Amino acid sequence: MTHSSTAGTVKADDDAPVQRQTTAGGVCTLTLNRPAQYNALSDDVLTALSDALSSVHDDPDTRCVVLSANGRAFCAGHDLKELRSTEDPDRHRATFERCSTVMQQILALPVPVIARVQGLATAAGCQLVATADLAVAADNARFAVSGINAGLFCSTPAVALSRNIATKRAFEMLVTGEFIDAATARDWGLVNRVVAPDDLDEAVTALTQQICAKSSYAIRRGKALFYHQLEEPLSAAYTRASAAISADLSSADAREGIDAFIDKRAPVWRDA
Structure with a gap:
């Protein structure tokens, strides 16, 4: 990943599957960058995200990480077209193991990770939200673990989801594939704060400033x-x-x- 420094900010390559931007105050923003594909987690995205998280883990100057996304959606989950492009179970297993590694890297980071959620967060995208330490959502965000609608139980998202919300609520989402809105996600404990879309950046900044002001x-x-x-x-x-x-x-x-x-x-x- 190529970086250039401007005015106290380090920015990633605009074409990278995951962009990285670090401010002088120690806030690192990792941005999923496949907007045309609703930021689906292809193998390239998962590899780039894993590499970025590894780099952040070893950076003593990072105080907080924001997990963001370009475009209308936060993340639509795994790239189903990529998964269907092969019948090799070893390839499939490698993809889901890579994704599980990323989720565990987020939890293993020594600094808080905040999901900044706009639009859809489905399947592994909802898993990302559930895995993040904190989440701030636009009031038009929607959440689902909807693999069941495609004949696939969201087994790996279930791990994170069931550690965030009550068992019966998590299981209902998993077996119905139904969406919940941002207000419900907040009431159930999946996200911390819900704001108007135009206020999303301000709300995330306010939270990062609170964290960075502490030891x-x-x-x-x-x-x-x-x-x-x-x-x-x-x-x-x-x-x-x-x-x-x-x-x-x-x-x-x-x-x-x-x-x-x-x-x-x-x-x-x-x-x-």
């Missing part, structure tokens, strides 16, 4: 702890969390943050 050290440590403890029994989760917060109390940022609170002043983060 990067605390955010990075906190995200890792959050997902680890979710998979553990209650006692083990508390043991892990107690050890984490005890260790974090000795960090420079925690000492500064507590002193600033006591002194009634704004903290100056040291990120350590």
